[in-house]
Amino acid sequence: MTEQKITAAPENKDAIVSLLFQLADDDFLYSFRGSEWLGLAPHIEEDVASSSISQDSMGHAAMYYQLLEELGLGNADALAHLRPANKRKNCTLVERPNGEGCYMEVPKYDWAYAVVRNYFYTVAKKIKIESLKNCSYDPLAQVAVKVNIELYYHLLHWKTWFVQLLSSTEEAKQRMQGAIDQVMKDFGDVFSLGTDGENIVGLGLIEDENVLLQRWIDQMQTVFESINLSIPDIPSAPALNGRNFEHTEDLDSAIATLSEVYRLDTAAAW
Amino acid sequence: MSVLEKELNEHEKLEQFIARIEAGDKIEADDWMPEEYRMALIKLISMHGISEIMGALPEKEWVPKAPSLRRKLGIMAKVQDEMGHGQLLLRVAEDLLKPYGKDRGDLMMDLFSGKLKFHNVFHMPAKTWADAGVIGWLVDGAAIITQTNMLNSSYGPYSRALHRICAEEVFHAHHGESIIMALAEGTEEQRNMLQESLNGWWEALLMFFGPASSTTTGSSKQDVTIKYKIRTSTNEELRQSFFTKYIPRIQSLGLTIPDPTFRFDEEQQLWIYQQPDWTKFKQIITNNGPRSQARLNLRRVSYETNAWVRDALSAVSN
Numbered sequence: 074m075t076e077q078k079i080t081a082a083p084e085n086k087d088a089i090v091s092l093l094f095q096l097a098d099d100d101f102l103y104s105f106r107g108s109e110w111l112g113l114a115p116h117i118e119e120d121v122a123s124s125s126i127s128q129d130s131m132g133h134a135a136m137y138y139q140l141l142e143e144l145g146l147g148n149a150d151a152l153a154h155l156r157p158a159n160k161r162k163n164c165t166l167v168e169r170p171n172g173e174g175c176y177m178e179v180p181k182y183d184w185a186y187a188v189v190r191n192y193f194y195t196v197a198k199k200i201k202i203e204s205l206k207n208c209s210y211d212p213l214a215q216v217a218v219k220v221n222i223e224l225y226y227h228l229l230h231w232k233t234w235f236v237q238l239l240s241s242t243e244e245a246k247q248r249m250q251g252a253i254d255q256v257m258k259d260f261g262d263v264f265s266l267g268t269d270g271e272n273i274v275g276l277g278l279i280e281d282e283n284v285l286l287q288r289w290i291d292q293m294q295t296v297f298e299s300i301n302l303s304i305p306d307i308p309s310a311p312a313l314n315g316r317n318f319e320h321t322e323d324l325d326s327a328i329a330t331l332s333e334v335y336r337l338d339t340a341a342a343w
Numbered sequence: 344m345s346v347l348e349k350e351l352n353e354h355e356k357l358e359q360f361i362a363r364i365e366a367g368d369k370i371e372a373d374d375w376m377p378e379e380y381r382m383a384l385i386k387l388i389s390m391h392g393i394s395e396i397m398g399a400l401p402e403k404e405w406v407p408k409a410p411s412l413r414r415k416l417g418i419m420a421k422v423q424d425e426m427g428h429g430q431l432l433l434r435v436a437e438d439l440l441k442p443y444g445k446d447r448g449d450l451m452m453d454l455f456s457g458k459l460k461f462h463n464v465f466h467m468p469a470k471t472w473a474d475a476g477v478i479g480w481l482v483d484g485a486a487i488i489t490q491t492n493m494l495n496s497s498y499g500p501y502s503r504a505l506h507r508i509c510a511e512e513v514f515h516a517h518h519g520e521s522i523i524m525a526l527a528e529g530t531e532e533q534r535n536m537l538q539e540s541l542n543g544w545w546e547a548l549l550m551f552f553g554p555a556s557s558t559t560t561g562s563s564k565q566d567v568t569i570k571y572k573i574r575t576s577t578n579e580e581l582r583q584s585f586f587t588k589y590i591p592r593i594q595s596l597g598l599t600i601p602d603p604t605f606r607f608d609e610e611q612q613l614w615i616y617q618q619p620d621w622t623k624f625k626q627i628i629t630n631n632g633p634r635s636q637a638r639l640n641l642r643r644v645s646y647e648t649n650a651w652v653r654d655a656l657s658a659v660s661n
Contacts, residue, residue, distance in 0.1 A: 105407055108403075108406045108407050108419060109407065111399065111403045111406055111419075111422055111423075111426075112396070112399045112400050112403050112422075112426070112641070112642075112645070113641070113645040113649075114645075114649075115649040115652040115653060115656075116649075116653070117396060117426060117429055117430045117433065118430060120399075120426045121423060121426045121427045121430060124419060124422065124423040124426065125423055127419060128416060128419040128420055128423060131412070131415055131416055131419060132416060134412070135412040135413075135416065138412065149412060150410075150411045150412055153412055154410075154411075176403075176404075176407075177404055178637070178641075179640065179641075179644055180641075180644065180645070181644065181648050182645075182648065183648075184648075184649055184652050237655070237656070237659050238652070238655055240659065241655035241656070241658045241659045242651070242654055242655045242658045244651050244654070244655070245651060245652070245654075245655035245658075248651065330407050330408060331407055331408070333408045334405075334408050334409065334410035334472045335410040335411065337410075337532070338530055338532060338533070341529050341530050341532075341533060342525055342528075342529060343410035343411050343414060343472075343525055343526075343529075
């Protein structure tokens with residue numbers, strides 16, 4: 074990876090923008106799924122802790138959208154709220170619903186799925202952030218340093234849940250195993266950099282997706298071994314690649330909720 | 344020890360206890376306290392704690408929908424604080440419940456069965472984004488007034504929890520006020536949304552402080568709590584303080600008080616207002632308000648869906 078810093082000159086801009094949208098959309102949706110759990114977590118202490126994580130993650134998304142605004146892509150709020158699903162670059166994993174039912178009425182959310190998704194996503198995020206600390210585009214490298222500080226606690230939190238539930242009752246183990254299978258089905262595009270990947274890596278913005286994925290596997294291997302489990306297979310070709318604007322219908326309804334008030338009057342100050 | 348001696352001892356203990364609270368001493372969790380005092384505290388604090396948790400639900404509906412990144416962050420932080428307050432208060436209540444062998448699980452069961460009430464204001468629907476603002480500004484503003492009234496409560500753990508809670512509530516009121524200001528200074532549609540929200544919440548805000556006397560609903564714990572110096576002012580005094588603080592602010596935003604009879608009477612030095620429908624209040628406090636069952640159901644479903652997690656956690660800790 075090059076040590077040289079780059080600017081957002083026209084020849085570099087597309088790659089920077091593409092990567093920023095991936096990071097921003099990932100955390101925006103991840104935070105949304107977390108916030109749907111508000112008031113519904115297994116116990117009150119957990120509600121306080123995980124809503125703090127959702128809040129941090131929304132803060133991270135806001136920082137990336139802000140960088141995009143500074144690059145002239147438009148207002149950060151408009152970027153977050155108004156872009157339709159076919160313009161989004163988040164991975165499939167973060168757009169999946171928390172379980173059956175809407176958060177407003179009778180949600181039957183699956184805590185095992187939440188723990189596995191959040192843990193696997195956070196490990197991946199941490200690996201990306203470590204790489205982004207050396208990003209050739211300095212404004213992004215600076216954001217990575219800030220994000221990294223908060224990630225330490227997120228990681229500790231989800232790892233604790235993950236290990237505890239997999240070391241507990243038979244029911245918990247079964248539910249967790251089911252959740253792992255479900256999460257892995259969508260894991261194929263988490264590290265993908267999409268069709269802009271070559272350019273993104275070539276400019277030294279982040280390391281190659283295969284290098285990052287291997288780091289994830291190595292780290293998870295240790296965790297899985299510690300609880301006598303083997304690491305699940307990762308689909309090599311994802312069914313849908315969110316980095317290339319391929320999404321499920323769940324993303325449309327998520328965006329509709331997230332932007333319901335903003336869309337009432339996009340010119341108004343809220 | 345004879346029965347008579349024991350009774351005398353109980354009587355002496357009570358006298359000492361009253362003397363302590365009269366002198367402004369704080370009672371701690373392990374101190375002797377009369378049954379009536381303990382029961383009043385349990386009722387008050389468990390209701391306060393569970394209300395913070397149930398109170399997160401109407402606002403939570405607007406968390407993902409908050410209309411900007413800044414508002415999303417603000418309301419997330421705010422609702423998280425409310426859950427934190429609930430946690431803090433339930434711990435205080437749990438300590439008081441210990442002699443009865445009860446814990447948080449029992450409080451949840453009492454909530455589901457209707458034995459433990461949650462605050463009447465949280466049975467109301469939050470229909471628009473303006474409602475999220477009104478909750479933050481006026482409902483939290485009302486909460487600051489009732490909580491400040493108990494800030495010097497004779498029960499030390501409650502008093503300390505309230506000091507922390509009130510400090511955070513001040514931020515919440517700013518958060519709500521900021522949402523309200525943006526709407527009040529905004530488009531006609533935004534201003535209408537705000538006025539409609541005030542109209543919708545007005546009666547709930549009056550009911551917030553409870554009836555003036557127990558004759559309205561047949562019971563009130565305000566007499567016991569004042570006797571034991573858990574609180575100082577009556578429901579009506581608190582409602583009047585709320586008017587004094589907020590009516591000028593509401594009016595300065597160009598909003599109309601949705602009560603044509605509303606006025607300040609110089610002679611009596613009192614705000615005169617149309618009484619809310621106290622029959623409706625009675626329905627609400629028996630969990631028959633507009634959103635009572637839906638919100639209880641949300642908690643119930645989440646409690647049942649997560650039962651396996653509680654089992655798994657207790658298996659790990661054993």
